Amino acid sequence: MMILLILLLLCLSIASLYYYLWFHLGWGSLFSEESIQPPRPLVTDKRTRDKVLKQGFSQDKIPANLDALIIGSGVGGLSAAVALAKAGKKVLVLEQHDQAGGSCHTFQEHGYEFDVGLHYVGQMHEGGMFRVIMDQLTDGQLQWNRLGDQYDSVIIGHKVYKVYAGKHEFPDALKKQFPGEEEAIDKFVSLMKKVARHVPLLAALKIIPQFIALFILKTGLLHRLSPVFHLTESRHQDVVEKLTSNKDLQTVFSYLFYGVPPNDSSFMINALLLHHYKRGAWYPRGGSSEIAFHMIPVVERAGGAVLVNASVTRILLNKGRATGVAVQRKDKEICIYAPVVISDAGIFNTYGQLLPPEVRIKPEVESLLSNLQYGMGCFLVFVGIRGTSDELGLQSTNLWIYSESDLNSMMEKCKSMEWEEICQELPLMFITFPSAKDPTYSQRHPGHSCMTLLTMAPYDWFQQWSGQKPRHRGDEYQRMKMKLAEHMVERAIKEFPQLQNKIDYMEAATPVSNEHYLRAPKGSMYGAEQNCSRYQCEIVSKMRSQTVVPGLYLTGQDVFSSGVAGAVHGGLLCASASPYISSYYYI
Structure with missing residues (x-):
């Protein structure tokens, strides 16, 4: 039994190391130091930006001999597209809205500019994990502005609590505001670190063959490999109540809400969110649309394209295999073919709207969807x-x-x-x-x-x-x-x-605005509900990029977790699962 346990741990470790080194650090991967170029001046000319972000769909703009089609241009779709483009693949990204970017697009009215989804991002310090990823995805052109050290205030009734960035500043500030709770704060910070160190194992659970993942889960071996699996399945409220009875401190430990109350959310997700900003919070210089603006040229350089006003109505199948998509144009359908189809439309839209009923009623699909709920609007x-x-x-x-x-x-x-x-x-x-x-x-x-x-709402x-x-x-x-x-x-x-x-x-x-512009089912903020049911290890393993349809893959928030960072990681997991990269990098 001990030998088996060691072998399984080794298997998970190799898979997580593969994901971490190749996609995060660029060692022996598609990512390289040479791709990082000195940042060019900020482009503010509307026509120049529209040529990138609002390239309208037409049949003559479809590149020939496509390697992959991606439905949706959110950061999950664009991240997968860039990774494939860096592998030399020709990718077409189709966006139903009139501009690319998904929740990271911006709009202008009456001389004002507004972002619609990105409010701030963590881990953007020099050498930080997510900074390395975003630099590689944008060839170093995306610049970030750091928010002040006190990046958040939490107001509970008439009390104000301040949250500071910094390895020591974060817990020290909390201790000053909650005297007598030093032990609870130290324990919480320790658990945050534990989750952050071990979270690559969750990615590994999605990389290793599913039958192996389910085997070690059903035999009870998985939870002996790492404490992160127990913390992932634990309700956030249960964990913090063991640390402190102070209701205000419990709220500060839980304040980054994403539509799920603490008694129904995973401790791992809440801890990871707080840890994400521990070294500071950042915002893109030039606004959130800069993300798509600098990812799209990477796709285009490989011969691909990102086209908007292209509403995909269905995924084309041939003998059960995904072979392309159909785009609705006024009174006709245009069929586009590629050997790989990737959906950034979300798991509910993909199975519920884009695939035929015979796929949706497959037992493994029904079983998975029955454990998921629509996210809060x-x-x-x-x-x-x-x-x-x-x-x-x-x-x-x-x-x-x-x-x-x-x-x-x-x-x-x-x-x-x-x-x-x-x-x-x-x-x-x-x-x-x-x-x-x-x-x-x-x-x-x-x-x-x-x-x-x-x-x-x-x-x-x-x-x-x-x-x-x-x-x-x-x-x-x-x-x-x-x-x-x-x-x-x-x-x-x-x-x-x-x-x-x-x-x-x-x-x-409103939620119907999100439903229209982002195709978010029931106006959900973060895809499938980020509740504790979703983060049971069996569901974590099954919520992977590979689908029951050969040639069809999922990307974005529903593959890994919520927010910009979660969607980007979902994109990288998707790219690593595709035949172009999984065969290119043989474990």
Whole structure:
């Protein structure tokens, strides 16, 4: 038994080392130091940017002899595309929206620019794991601006707690704010480190053959290999309650909400999120659309293309194998063929919308989908403000506002409250100032700044307008969303009274907005629900890039985890699973 255990540990270690070294450090991989070029000046000309981000679909723009097709241009799709392009493969990325980038695209209205999904990213310090990855994916052209050391404030009722970056500063600041809780904080930080060190083993669980993963799981050997598997399956609330009874400290340990209450979320995910920002928080110079703007040229240099306004209606199959996709164009369908098809559309869209019923009813597909839920939706308010961030004294610090310290009851309340109720009582809200995070904002939009507000929002509130086009949903829809938006802006002004009478523009996005622009099922923020059920080790193993359809692969958030970092890792796992790279790098 001991020999078997050692062999299994060796197998997982080799797989995780393979993933870490080849994709993170560039040792003997597609990534290389030579690809990193000195950053060129920021491109602000709209026409120049549109040529990259808004290359419209037409049949004559489809490259010949494609190696791969990718559905969706979110960072999960683009990361996989760049990795394949660096392997010399010709890839076509198809995006249904009018610009590339997915949740990392931006839009401009009335002289203001807003990001729609990226608020800040961690691990971007020089030599940091994620910095190395992003440098390689953009050939070193994507530049980052570090937020202040105090990058987050957590407001619980009338109390304010500050979160600082730094290996020692993070726990030391918490200890000063929670005297008597030093032991609990030290234990929590220790668990964070343990999760961060061992998380490559979760990637390994998706790389090794699935029958091996399920074998070591069913025999009980998996949990003896590393504590990360137990922490992954443990509810966050159960772990923090063993550390402390202080409700405010429990909330600070759990404040980075993603739609799942602590009593239904994985401890591993919450700990990993906090550890992600431990060395600081960063924002792309020039805005979040810079990510796609610098990834797309890498794809194009290999002969590929990223085309927008290309709505994929179905995945083409021949004798059960994926052979291409169909794109709907007015009154006709255009079929495009490639030996590899990759979907960044999410697991629900891929199996539920793009594949025929005979695939969806396969037992292994039904079993997997039955263990997943649709993610929670969100409500966003985009606010244009007269005056620069410097003039108004706006900082890069983000605010997480909670009406009480019981996040479980608060989030349940959000899910069950009627729309009219939440307009009177707002349980939680996030406030951020993108213009204060990016020093180029005032140069690109003189005399302007912007604010983004976010809260959770059940899809049911706006479901009756699903399928209707933006700006054609009627007066009742507009009245509903702007009433909540105004209430959220009033709450923000309580924190920033200098914004009174400075609001110049306001727009709101609901779950049906996300459903339309991002094809997010039921307007979900982060793909399939990031709850504890999803992070049971058996589901972790099955949520991999390979699908039941030969030639079809998944990428993005549903492959690994949520957010920009999770989607990028999903893209790299997808690329490593493809025949082009898995055979190129034989373990």
